[in-house]
Amino acid sequence: xxxxxxxxxxxxxxxxxxxxxxxxxxxxxxxxxxxxxxxxxxxxxxxxxxxxxxxxxxxxxxxxxxxxxxxxxxxxxxxxxxxxxxxxxxxxxxxxxxxxxxxxxxxxxxxxxxxxxxxxxxxxxxxxxxxxxxxxxxxxxxxxxxxxxxxxxxxxxxxxxxxxxxxxxxxxxxxxxxxxxxxx
Amino acid sequence: xxxxxxxxxxxxxxxxxxxxxxxxxxxxxxxxxxxxxxxxxxxxxxxxxxxxxxxxxxxxxxxxxxxxxxxxxxxxxxxxxxxxxxxxxxxxxxxxxxxxxxxxxxxxxxxxxxxxxxxxxxxxxxxxxxxxxxxxxxxxxxxxxxxxxxxxxxxxxxxxxxxxxxxxxxxxxxxxxxxxxxxxxxxxxxxxxxxxxxxxxxxxxxxxxxxxxxxxxxxxxxxxxxxxxxxxxxxxxxxxxxxxxxxxxxxxxxxxxxxxxxxxxxxxxxxxxxxxxxxxxxxxxxxxxxxxxxxxxxxxxxxxxxxxxxxxxxxxxxxxxxxxxxxxxxxxxxxxxxxxxxxxxxxxx
Numbered sequence: 001x002x003x004x005x006x007x008x009x010x011x012x013x014x015x016x017x018x019x020x021x022x023x024x025x026x027x028x029x030x031x032x033x034x035x036x037x038x039x040x041x042x043x044x045x046x047x048x049x050x051x052x053x054x055x056x057x058x059x060x061x062x063x064x065x066x067x068x069x070x071x072x073x074x075x076x077x078x079x080x081x082x083x084x085x086x087x088x089x090x091x092x093x094x095x096x097x098x099x100x101x102x103x104x105x106x107x108x109x110x111x112x113x114x115x116x117x118x119x120x121x122x123x124x125x126x127x128x129x130x131x132x133x134x135x136x137x138x139x140x141x142x143x144x145x146x147x148x149x150x151x152x153x154x155x156x157x158x159x160x161x162x163x164x165x166x167x168x169x170x171x172x173x174x175x176x177x178x179x180x181x182x183x184x
Numbered sequence: 185x186x187x188x189x190x191x192x193x194x195x196x197x198x199x200x201x202x203x204x205x206x207x208x209x210x211x212x213x214x215x216x217x218x219x220x221x222x223x224x225x226x227x228x229x230x231x232x233x234x235x236x237x238x239x240x241x242x243x244x245x246x247x248x249x250x251x252x253x254x255x256x257x258x259x260x261x262x263x264x265x266x267x268x269x270x271x272x273x274x275x276x277x278x279x280x281x282x283x284x285x286x287x288x289x290x291x292x293x294x295x296x297x298x299x300x301x302x303x304x305x306x307x308x309x310x311x312x313x314x315x316x317x318x319x320x321x322x323x324x325x326x327x328x329x330x331x332x333x334x335x336x337x338x339x340x341x342x343x344x345x346x347x348x349x350x351x352x353x354x355x356x357x358x359x360x361x362x363x364x365x366x367x368x369x370x371x372x373x374x375x376x377x378x379x380x381x382x383x384x385x386x387x388x389x390x391x392x393x394x395x396x397x398x399x400x401x402x403x404x405x406x407x408x409x410x411x412x413x414x415x416x417x418x419x420x421x422x423x424x425x426x427x428x429x430x431x432x433x434x435x436x437x438x439x440x441x442x443x444x445x446x447x448x449x450x451x452x453x454x455x456x457x458x459x460x461x462x463x464x465x466x467x468x469x470x471x472x473x474x475x476x477x478x479x480x481x482x483x484x485x486x487x488x489x490x491x492x493x494x495x496x497x498x499x500x501x502x503x504x505x506x507x508x509x510x511x512x513x514x515x516x517x518x519x520x521x522x523x524x525x526x527x528x529x530x531x532x533x
Contacts (some may be wrong), residue, residue: 064440066474096436125306128361128434128500130444134477163408166353166493168433168482170409178478 014169056145057090058138058180060097060131067075068138068179072120083107083146087116097138099124105157112150113172114143120157123164132165137176144175200304208279209234212310216261216272220402220414221322224263226272226283227301227405228313233452236313238298245296247315253281268295268319274385285317301407307357312405337425339453343529344388346426349419351483352393353379353431356400358411361434363505370507372400374398376496377430379518387526392422412482419487423497426457427491428525429483432508434500442472446479453490457528461494464524468516471497471504474493494521 055075058068071093077085084107091104101121108115116139140152151172154161161169211229219225228249236249253259259274270286295318338346352373354360360369374395381391394401394415402414419427433444443465447458460474466473470500474495484491496517497504507513 045411064437064442064472066442066444066477074503122304124303125302128436128498129431130433130435130440130474130498131437133446133477137479163412163482166412166429166483168480170436171480173480176478178476179295 024089030141032083049079050076051079053082055082057086057093057142059093060134066134066179067181068134068141070181083109083114083143083149086142090139094135094138097135098122099127107148112148114152115155116152117155117158122156123161124173129165133167136167136173138180139176140173141180209255210254211249211251211281212254214256214258214274215405218319222319223316224266224269224319226315230311230313233311234313236298238296240291240293240296242290243287243292245287245317247283247298249281249283249313250279251281252276252279253294255263263319268318283315291318301405306348306359306362314405322380339425339490339532342533343526345390346529347390347392347422347424348384348426348525349392349394349422349424350377350380351415351427351429352395352525353429355395355398357404358400361432361499363499364502365440365505367499367505367509369499370398371427372432372499373430376514376518379515380521381524383518384525386457387522392418392424394418413486415483416486419489424489426525427483427487427489429493431493431495433495433498435498438500438502441498442474443497444495445469445476446481447476448481448484449478451490454492457490458492460528461492461521461524464520464527465496468520
């Protein structure tokens with residue numbers, strides 16, 4: 001019952017936001033089909049067990065090479081929310097390589113697939129191919145550190161992306177070891 | 185309590201947004217045309233991001249766009265030889281524009297597509313609303329999207345007689361990356377690719393090009409996917425044995441430079457050819473070796489034959505931009521790429 005009520009509130013909330021978006025000539029102009037109702041960023045119930053774990057995230061190197069630098073960070077998050085926290089950390093750490101203003105809107109994980117929903121700034125042009133590929137694979141490699149994530153699909157403002165620069169984003173990306181330091 | 189706060193917050197958000205409702209967007213230009221895969225395409229250049237909705241009936245397709253037709257004179261279009269569309273007419277109704285598309289035959293829901301093309305400051309293109317309508321069967325040679333013809337390719341027996349498709353990156357309305365001194369990526373990729381073509385032909389290869397002039401391969405106002413697919417189509421239509429895409433890299437931090445080569449592992453050959461290309465390019469001078477990397481690049485992923493994408497230095501790096509301008513270095517790069525390809529075939533005998 002409680003879950004239902006929360007759900008209803010979220011639906012109400014979403015419809016408000018959607019309606020507002022239309023009135024403001026906002027960011028969601030597409031057309032034929034209704035955009036699939038966006039998953040709320042944090043899908044959490046009353047549970048609030050917070051644990052601290054150590055996790056590796058990947059950041060762009062400072063030496064201009066094409067190998068991502070692993071960085072160990074401590075993640076403090078409610079159970080099940082660790083990937084979202086790691087995602088926010090990796091987007092934060094690589095903010096100079098991602099288009100200006102790119103924000104994390106949400107993360108959904110289902111059947112080993114992580115759907116990363118970023119703000120629409122993610123699509124803006126003017127970024128170099130080097131930093132684009134590097135920052136995409138920094139996110140993919142960070143998320144696939146979690147055993148329940150094998151593939152990563154990118155969305156902008158809740159919508160699927162066909163192509164970004166030269167990258168094919170229509171299908172999920174898999175972990176890319178060629179961007180990681182060689183293991184001895 | 186949390187629910188109440190959330191609800192209140194949403195209501196406030198909605199109110200603020202409604203207060204910000206702006207004047208209707210201007211539609212400044214309308215273009216009509218037929219795409220290479222035989223779709224009728226209507227493109228509306230808009231002053232800002234706007235909203236459009238489509239409504240399909242058996243006799244007419246109606247598209248309503250939020251905006252005003254400012255100085256558009258060409259409000260009607262009669263497509264020649266269309267099997268589906270009688271004409272396209274634009275009608276202004278207050279702050280909306282209605283695009284009437286009366287039909288010769290009923291369309292299926294998937295036979296039209298309404299979408300946005302984003303503002304592109306680099307290509308100097310505004311926000312656009314695009315309507316594609318099925319115009320009849322696509323010409324046989326130009327297979328786009330769903331029909332994928334897979335050819336068998338050959339890697340053995342040396343370079344002689346091999347069909348190689350070269351893809352000079354970007355072109356036309358898409359300049360690619362832009363250097364600090366305004367060197368355009370597309371103005372490097374084409375001359376280098378043309379030199380590679382001559383060198384490969386001298387080695388006995390049969391070369392096809394995705395473009396030989398400064399142009400968009402699919403056409404202007406294409407989506408990024410269509411533009412890249414059009415390049416894949418050239419390779420497929422020529423039953424190519426190898427596909428090499430030629431690019432320059434860029435980065436906002438101008439310090440970064442060097443060569444890199446990308447591949448998508450469809451076969452064991454993709455890495456091998458990428459590796460040969462990278463090795464050959466590294467011999468052109470004292471540059472950083474960024475290495476051979478796997479990436480989900482559209483052209484490499486969607487081509488059925490082996491291939492690679494080379495990034496010839498960074499136009500964003502001043503030193504490299506300068507050297508990329510020079511004809512002698514472009515020749516050196518072309519020789520390296522042609523040698524890399526020849527070495528790949530020589531090592532696979």
